[in-house]
Amino acid sequence: MRVKIVAGNWKMNNDLKASKLLAKKIAKSIKNLPLTNTRVIIAPTFVNLERVAKKVKKTAVEVAAQNMHFEKSGAFTGEISASMLKAIGVNTVILGHSERREYFLETDDLLVKKVNTALQNNMEVIFCFGEKLEDRKSGAHFNVVENQIKNALFHLDSEAWKNIVLAYEPVWAIGTGETASPEQAQEMHAFIRQLVAEKYTASLSESVSILYGGSVKPANAKEIFSKKDVDGGLIGGASLNENDFKAIIEAI
Numbered sequence: 501m502r503v504k505i506v507a508g509n510w511k512m513n514n515d516l517k518a519s520k521l522l523a524k525k526i527a528k529s530i531k532n533l534p535l536t537n538t539r540v541i542i543a544p545t546f547v548n549l550e551r552v553a554k555k556v557k558k559t560a561v562e563v564a565a566q567n568m569h570f571e572k573s574g575a576f577t578g579e580i581s582a583s584m585l586k587a588i589g590v591n592t593v594i595l596g597h598s599e600r601r602e603y604f605l606e607t608d609d610l611l612v613k614k615v616n617t618a619l620q621n622n623m624e625v626i627f628c629f630g631e632k633l634e635d636r637k638s639g640a641h642f643n644v645v646e647n648q649i650k651n652a653l654f655h656l657d658s659e660a661w662k663n664i665v666l667a668y669e670p671v672w673a674i675g676t677g678e679t680a681s682p683e684q685a686q687e688m689h690a691f692i693r694q695l696v697a698e699k700y701t702a703s704l705s706e707s708v709s710i711l712y713g714g715s716v717k718p719a720n721a722k723e724i725f726s727k728k729d730v731d732g733g734l735i736g737g738a739s740l741n742e743n744d745f746k747a748i749i750e751a752i
């Protein structure tokens with residue numbers, strides 16, 4: 501059975517005090533939930549990662565980084581390496597988020613390097629991709645998604661896919677209040693699974709968790725998560741509120 505995941509991307513929100521408090525509240529609120537086969541991940545900012553990781557260490561909550569550099573070390577002002585993350589107990593990293601692509605000009609070529617470095621360091625990658633509004637309007641969304649996945653991930657061998665989680669995030673639905681309909685999400689997730697099956701094997705593609713991201717809220721989570729190829733969500737805004745985040749986890 502595929503692992504279900506609800507991951508909260510806190511982006512550039514919450515100072516240390518607020519981060520620790522929110523992490524504590526989330527851990528407490530899900531303590532008695534039956535989380536069989538379901539993982540809960542939160543991704544605070546770099547500067548608060550270590551303290552949050554310590555706070556949730558003995559709980560069901562895991563932590564992830566929002567980004568990472570591909571080099572081991574060196575003159576890369578402002579950047580963070582895989583080994584630095586691992587040293588503070590962080591084993592998962594979100595890569596390819598649309599905000600990184602859009603505001604920090606991250607390209608498929610750069611993402612290949614980041615993915616490779618993360619995997620070489622035995623880290624798990626939550627790999628984000630998704631089409632822009634104009635792509636969907638012009639009907640290019642399947643092509644765009646196919647290229648993003650092929651360009652960044654299809655050089656990997658089957659073994660490496662054990663550490664890959666896919667996150668389909670249509671850019672037009674991120675932080676906009678606009679959500680892909682459950683049918684649109686399912687259609688794209690099924691397409692992605694088919695792509696992976698064609699490149700690798702059906703059993704590999706059946707084992708990959710594919711998350712949906714884009715304005716998931718307590719009100720729409722259940723319907724989206726009920727779709728066969730949707731294995732959870734990457735949550736932005738709603739992950740900043742413990743009650744909303746809990747309700748989304750309950751929906752799964």
Ligand code: PEP
Binds near residue numbers: 509673674715716738
């Ligand atoms: C995201 O940034 O990954 C995201 C899905 O944000 P939101 O839930 O706020 O749309």
